Amino acid sequence: MLHDKRILLIIGGGIAAYKSLELIRLLRTAGAAVTPVMTRAASEFVTPLSVAALAGEKAYTDLFDLTDEAEMGHIQLSRVADLIVVAPATADLMAKAATGLAGDLATTLLLATDTPVMMAPAMNVRMWDHPATQRNLAVLQGDGVSFVGPDVGDMACGEHGPGRLAEPAAILAAIQSHFASGPLSGKHIIVTSGPTHEPIDPVRYIANRSSGAQGTAIAQALVALGAQVTFVTGPASVPPPTGVTLVKVETAQQMKDAVMAALPAQSAVFAAAVADWRVANAGTQKIKKTAGGLPALEFAENPDILATVSSLDAAMRPALVVGFAAETQDVTELAREKRARKGCDWIVANDVSDGTGIMGGTENAVTLITAKGAEDWPRMAKAAVAQRLAQRMAEALG
Incomplete structure (x- = not known):
């Protein structure tokens, strides 16, 4: 090249x-x-x-x-x-x-x-x-x-x-x-991926189940269309994509800091499975199991990265903010509510309930929620989902 x-x-x-x-x-x-x-x-x-x-x-x-x-x-x-x-x-x-x-x-x-x-x-x-x-x-x-x-x-x-x-x-x-040549040439896009790990103590953590496979595929598809991608990833189980600016993080707060540091961008795709809560009183030493009972863990809410970026002023807010909604029931209805609540432009929703094999698998079946309504996509490989989403983003970004 x-x-x-x-x-x-x-x-x-x-x-x-x-x-x-x-x-x-x-x-x-x-x-x-x-x-x-x-x-x-x-x-x-x-x-x-x-x-x-x-x-x-x-x-x-x-x-x-x-x-x-x-x-x-x-x-x-x-x-x-x-x-x-x-x-x-x-x-x-x-x-x-x-x-x-x-x-x-x-x-x-x-x-x-x-x-x-x-x-x-x-x-x-x-x-x-x-x-x-x-x-x-x-x-x-x-x-x-x-x-x-x-x-x-x-x-x-x-x-x-x-x-x-x-x-x-x-x-x-x-x-x-x-x-690079392509419809996204000259466009900077931020993609978050993988889980976050919220420490309980130096050896234990809270996390969501996420391999990072879908976020990685999306980043790779955007690069293929010529985008400059900043890829902010938690501890994923799949290798990161090539041709991106790679930023590795552990916690939700670190992910938010990395996203804010990467702005401005023309678009941002929040595919990471960010833990909603963290342990406010995380131990600095390993918490030992004792006969006195279970440890008292105090929880605090993690920063809402999608809502934060969606609410930025026009000078810093990406033109197209895409969120993800992993649900186990009422997928389309809950995704519509999430889009309105977060203030983002699109939501990519999927059913991750038991038996779907989507969480950690190689395929996905998503519904794209936009201001125009809900669009169901057939079940396909995660790479194919990524390519279709990247193409739609290229059309939306002109």
Whole structure:
């Protein structure tokens, strides 16, 4: 897919810069030519020599390189690329790009180009959540810059949350999606999948029965139509799809945080079987069985991810929000009620009662609930359900 494509890779200065080396290797393996550009701060984390060796090309660092500037080298660099990728995109780089500053080679290239730009942010969670960074994000997105990540996870600084650089394989997948052809090309879609595990203590948890097979199939079908998919999955029993930005979570709260960090998106499909409740007084040590009786567990309601995203303002709400309803009785009626209650656009409902074999199986029989009514689909393989749903989404998203 990337054969004969030239990627201008701008490496920002942050601890995540070391991942740019793996990204270069993956891009070269996929057939792309890589022209690396490094900020001065990036050189504190990875050396121009190592970057150049992997790219097979000079690593550009200085705006005022007389040899290159004799022919306006900074203009040429920005114009000959098929895509400009900034990874890692630090808070500083994002701020400068959002305000049009051009004080070094990297920022000058970003200002002097009409080539599509993709950024992979990486920074401390508080820096990412800061209103200034979120304003800059909104400005850049309004200017047409696409984003991959950041991921949710542990930081080098010891904190946890959104701000980790997306994994190189996920950035590669986003780049491949950028060049893919199909009715969903250029569309970012979030898919949640699998169960969530809510701890009772370090060795026990509450969960719903879910293999993640249907959510995985949906993500794969959307990728096949050219979508850029952020796949947020709980501990599923099936392998994740390929060509997606993969975010692994355990709990409902982590899943919500990952979904919110992945916004904005043109659509979101909530196929995960999220546990409705969590244990509010979960033990920090294994709860021992005693002769004194059963432990007293206090339950609290988990965040409602579908309702939260459905109720966002127009600037952040996906144009098409799809929920799932797994029921054991009165499937269509309960799914209609759920669609109205949650405020989503579509509900994909199915009967998971005993004997259907759907939960954990390879087939599914669903009813699609929309504002126009209920549409029963015949029982078919989960991959076929996914393909049909992805096609309907492509039609709805234009």
